Amino acid sequence: MRERLQNLDPLSVVLWLLRAAILGAVLWGTVATILNNPYSAENWLDFLVFGVAQGSLYALIALGYTLVYGVLFMINFAHGEFFMSGIFTATVFVAIPLSETAFWDSHPVLSLLVVALVAMATSVGIAVLTERVAYRPLRHAPRLVPLITAIGASFFWQYFFRGLYGSGITAFPPVEMLKGSLIVGGLEILWTQVVVIVASVLLLIGLYIFVMRTKTGKAMRAVAEDKQVAALMGIDVDRVIVITFATGAALAGAAGLLYALLFRQVHFFMGFFPGIKAFTAAVLGGIGSVPGAALGGLFLGMFESIGPSLFLEGLGIPAAYQLKDVIAFTMLVLVLIVRPQGILGERLAEKKA
Amino acid sequence: MALLEVNGIHTYYGAIHALKGISVSVDEGEIVTLIGANGAGKSTTINTICGILHPAQGEIYLEGEAIHELPAHEIVMRGVSQAPEGRRVFGRLTVTENLEMGAYARSDNNGIRRDMERVFTLFPRLEERSKQVAGTLSGGEQQMLSMGRALMASPRLLLLDEPSMGLAPILVEAIFDTIREINARGTTVLLVEQNALMAFSVANRGYVLQTGEIQLADTAEALRQNDEVRKLYLGEA
Ligand SMILES: Nc1ncnc2c1ncn2[C@@H]1O[C@H](COP(=O)(O)OP(=O)(O)OP(=O)(O)O)[C@@H](O)[C@H]1O
Ligand SMILES: [Mg+2]
Numbered sequence: 001m002r003e004r005l006q007n008l009d010p011l012s013v014v015l016w017l018l019r020a021a022i023l024g025a026v027l028w029g030t031v032a033t034i035l036n037n038p039y040s041a042e043n044w045l046d047f048l049v050f051g052v053a054q055g056s057l058y059a060l061i062a063l064g065y066t067l068v069y070g071v072l073f074m075i076n077f078a079h080g081e082f083f084m085s086g087i088f089t090a091t092v093f094v095a096i097p098l099s100e101t102a103f104w105d106s107h108p109v110l111s112l113l114v115v116a117l118v119a120m121a122t123s124v125g126i127a128v129l130t131e132r133v134a135y136r137p138l139r140h141a142p143r144l145v146p147l148i149t150a151i152g153a154s155f156f157w158q159y160f161f162r163g164l165y166g167s168g169i170t171a172f173p174p175v176e177m178l179k180g181s182l183i184v185g186g187l188e189i190l191w192t193q194v195v196v197i198v199a200s201v202l203l204l205i206g207l208y209i210f211v212m213r214t215k216t217g218k219a220m221r222a223v224a225e226d227k228q229v230a231a232l233m234g235i236d237v238d239r240v241i242v243i244t245f246a247t248g249a250a251l252a253g254a255a256g257l258l259y260a261l262l263f264r265q266v267h268f269f270m271g272f273f274p275g276i277k278a279f280t281a282a283v284l285g286g287i288g289s290v291p292g293a294a295l296g297g298l299f300l301g302m303f304e305s306i307g308p309s310l311f312l313e314g315l316g317i318p319a320a321y322q323l324k325d326v327i328a329f330t331m332l333v334l335v336l337i338v339r340p341q342g343i344l345g346e347r348l349a350e351k352k353a
Numbered sequence: 354m355a356l357l358e359v360n361g362i363h364t365y366y367g368a369i370h371a372l373k374g375i376s377v378s379v380d381e382g383e384i385v386t387l388i389g390a391n392g393a394g395k396s397t398t399i400n401t402i403c404g405i406l407h408p409a410q411g412e413i414y415l416e417g418e419a420i421h422e423l424p425a426h427e428i429v430m431r432g433v434s435q436a437p438e439g440r441r442v443f444g445r446l447t448v449t450e451n452l453e454m455g456a457y458a459r460s461d462n463n464g465i466r467r468d469m470e471r472v473f474t475l476f477p478r479l480e481e482r483s484k485q486v487a488g489t490l491s492g493g494e495q496q497m498l499s500m501g502r503a504l505m506a507s508p509r510l511l512l513l514d515e516p517s518m519g520l521a522p523i524l525v526e527a528i529f530d531t532i533r534e535i536n537a538r539g540t541t542v543l544l545v546e547q548n549a550l551m552a553f554s555v556a557n558r559g560y561v562l563q564t565g566e567i568q569l570a571d572t573a574e575a576l577r578q579n580d581e582v583r584k585l586y587l588g589e590a
Binding site for chain 2: 215218219221222225226228229230231232233234235236237
């Protein structure tokens, strides 16, 4: 003990003080908020529901990061663009033209299904193309190379779709059926939020079954562990990698539609922040872990939505809501200090390149 | 015609010339062993046969068909499977899932089920642990799983890379008994071993590798009597 204290250098003392200060401020703010009680229970539940909806979106996008990382140990920074490309294309070519006909309101479910299919198919197409052209040739390059390439691919697709569909914000046509809200036990939940949460849960369950139960899902896990031995089993490793990208992109495409329903707009830059946040969620949950991505997304969404009011308003900080990103990333740092492998992640020490 | 014909292959790791013209042939129904010191090129040879590595020069024929340019996963479909050095089971998959992966290239569900039962008869321990994650198995159990997984491909040619490595003597005996049994049921075996004595006891023929070249090729019996082999690989005076 004494030795450890003597070995403590000034920098780590300062860092520990800083962490203690952050924790103290959070606790102080929380207590102050609770004492002041500026919000009703209903307000808090609203925050919570919005957080769950937002978090489900993060979770769906985070799965794409985690699946690809699990198989290739690569952080696919272009994933946010897979998310954007699908719904942007589907909005321009399907949702808007369709909303000008009577079909949009007379058959809303069918219309949204078509939008979903086109969005998912586009996202998958972009992902498969990116993998084939930009990532596969660099499969055996040092890890930094595909990372830089992914950032490049991200910019490429942003400007590609900006060139294609313009740089303005495009409104996603409103869906008559989803106006209003569902009231359960005094709690009012917007129909769009209901759809987002239910669809996300179904997709998450579907993905889990796919990865755990199907032959292709098992092959994905085998490839993630040992590509060479997977090939010795007769698994076409390249094909499984493409399927992994495609699966993540399909979920991102679906998430794109849910985003459009929630926020009613699409634009070429829309992939950036959700992408970063979903990546944060994946790291938070333990990158490479499927349940981790789901949990990380949910946590992040709820923290972002409840955190500013709970932690900061009590400290007298005005317009705390604008600081939600600070909350999100502070939480990431705090979690990683305690658990570097994320909430559900395994220790990466023995993992090979 | 030999089942497997390896014809003067040269294999490189970048600039390292690991195999310098290796020729090996294996007939249907045989057990053939490759022995040699550490780094002689035994694993490199069978990995080149499996398509994980590709020879820069030379050819490999399976029943007269060239396979040396095929990717690994296509070679499995032609009936060659391997239990690699160091077991390399999928640690996060269950025992059953590992065996299913061994049968990945197949679609005859009845045959797969039959072979899974056969593996469980061969290694009853695996059946007891079928739902367990493979990373938590003991070293011996992992070796059984690795061999069982290779058998699930229903191979005509089974490649075993040092199956006795790191196992207690009693388990080594059991593994070699199993190799005999697998062979008796019609699977041809190419066996890489450090334990030359055990290898000669099951093999019909053998090759001695030294720094990427074939030093000797003879029947197992003759190799066992060979003075140089006795001195270098059997530790006899
Ligand atoms: N991935 C690799 N990269 C570079 N060189 C390698 C690689 N794998 C093997 N080698 C080299 O090739 C030669 C043959 O290695 P190989 O693994 O085939 O030997 P081995 O006979 O199987 O030895 P052991 O009994 O130790 O398993 C050795 O000199 C080794 O250093
Ligand atoms: Mg070896």
